[in-house]
Amino acid sequence: MHDDDFLALVQDLRRFGGDLSDVEVKRAHEKLPKSTHETLSAFANARGGVLILGLDEKSGFQAVGVRNAGKLVADLGSYCSEFEPPIRAVISTRTFESVDLIVAEIPETLPADKPCHLKSMGAYQGSFIRVGDGDRRMTQYEILALMASKGQPKEDLEPVPGTSVDDLDAQLVGAFLEQLRARRPYRYADMEDHEALRRMRVLIKDDDGRERLSLGGLLALGEYPQEHFPQLMVSFVHYPESGGGSLQSGERFLDNVALEGPVPVMVRDAMQALKRNMKRRAVIQGVGRTDVWEYPEVALREALVNALVHRDLAGHARGAQVQVSMYPDRLVIQNPGGLFGAVTIDNLEDNPPSSARNAVLMDILQDVPVPGTGQSVCEKRGSGIQDMLQALRAAHMGPPAFTDRLASFKVVFPNHTLLDGDTVEWINSLREHGLTNSQCIGLALLRSGESLTNPRYRAATGVDSRVATSELQDLVARELAVQEGARRSSRYRLHPALDAAAARASAPAESKPQRRKDRTEEILAALGDRTLSRVQIEAATGLPRPTVLRWLDRLKRQGLVESVGQSRNDIRYRRTGQQRLDEPI
Incomplete structure (x- = not known):
């Protein structure tokens, strides 16, 4: 870990x-604390x-x-070897504020090797x-969820006792077989119906040789x-207030419905429930006006399908439902079971590899249309999140927040349009030249409190x-944002001087344009007649570093400051x- 990163952590x-969520501190003056494991x-x-x-x-x-x-480093290294699997920590000593500290960087255990535990x-x-x-x-x-994820789950292949071909929905089966033969003609074009259902593992034999429906x-179907x-x-529950039910009126919910049936029917009915409870807003396009839903249909549909298709079907999870909760300021979709396989929160938004917890269920559903539409439940593999994000960007809405737990996965859609008239006016009032479109989106998110x-x-x-x-x-350098943390724990917040909530509460109807503070005199005063490094100027x-570098570059262009030294370091x-010559900020 670099000195700058460590200093930022402290x-x-x-x-x-x-x-912090990924930083733990222990006094440990004499020995390792009991809670180290x-x-x-x-x-x-x-x-x-x-x-x-x-x-x-x-x-x-x-x-x-x-x-x-030295002894504590050796003790900690030895302790790491007592875990299953062993923890390969990077352990180092560091002199900080005239004392010795020990810093251990603990890597994540490979998913196939979790849970990492003390063997004893x-x-x-x-x-x-x-x-x-x-x-x-x-x-x-x-723990059971982690152990189950070490291989391909087989729950959707389990034969369901007491079922037979008579328990299938005839209309869904007909649409499924028609689409299956059209899309996979080489194998299924001339195959008899019953045999096709067997080959697709809709029908499967139990231990007694009797034909049953698989769980998938x-x-x-x-x-x-x-x-x-x-x-x-x-x-599906629609709550009247952001905290749930209304204490003032006593109204617990505005709509509450249990959506049942096979997955294609639940997708259809859940979308109908959402539309029934969503508002429509007007969007100006050219010389006309278009009414659109509060949330893009594509984004909601992808989230619903993901929740139903990738939910945990293991025995210990079958008592939990997929939950859709609508509030005035957000929409939440949650399913039992966290992310599976190679998919993580870090790569979820970057087109991760397709990884299906319920491979048989997904294989069937890619050829089953949602009733009333010609669209398959799982139309494209691996692109659902990208379609979701693209639909939200097109609507100028913020991305959803993903929360991955071992026992559940949650998607939260914020109910706001980022670049509304008020936000655009606020960004213009900053008088910051050269901002990119994506930086304007970022500022809108920061202004909303994210x-x-x-x-x-x-x-x-x-x-x-x-x-x-x-x-x-660059937003930090312009003093529009502040950075907290370092490396992967870095987070950016709106600069305190631009706190959106305070600005909205106190600003007059026609707020005056805001200009960034000129840091010329501060930098020059810090230098005085000395020759300083960038770190010394920051102190x-x-x-912050980006702001210092930005103003040093500006002062060098003005001829007020010069750099000396042979190497970058x-x-x-x-x-x-x-x-000094005046230059526009």
């Missing part, structure tokens, strides 16, 4: 006054993290140091997970799957990772003695 800890396991079972020994959280993260750094305690007692800034023991359900076949699995359904990460910025704008990093750093002014800056 600054964040001191500013927030507590541990919890943190090591939790980080390894999540996305990894950083463990710092020698900072005291109770005293505001004061650097108290460790007494015998066993998987069910020694497996932990990170929740917020703390560690908790994993539940039995979470029942869910895709069954007349009423809930007769056998009552909770494999969708619950914090941005590199992946979320990419999801909202469609730019690649390199451009996202450059544009976010003297309290300005040895560059320093000094005043030239030339008088």
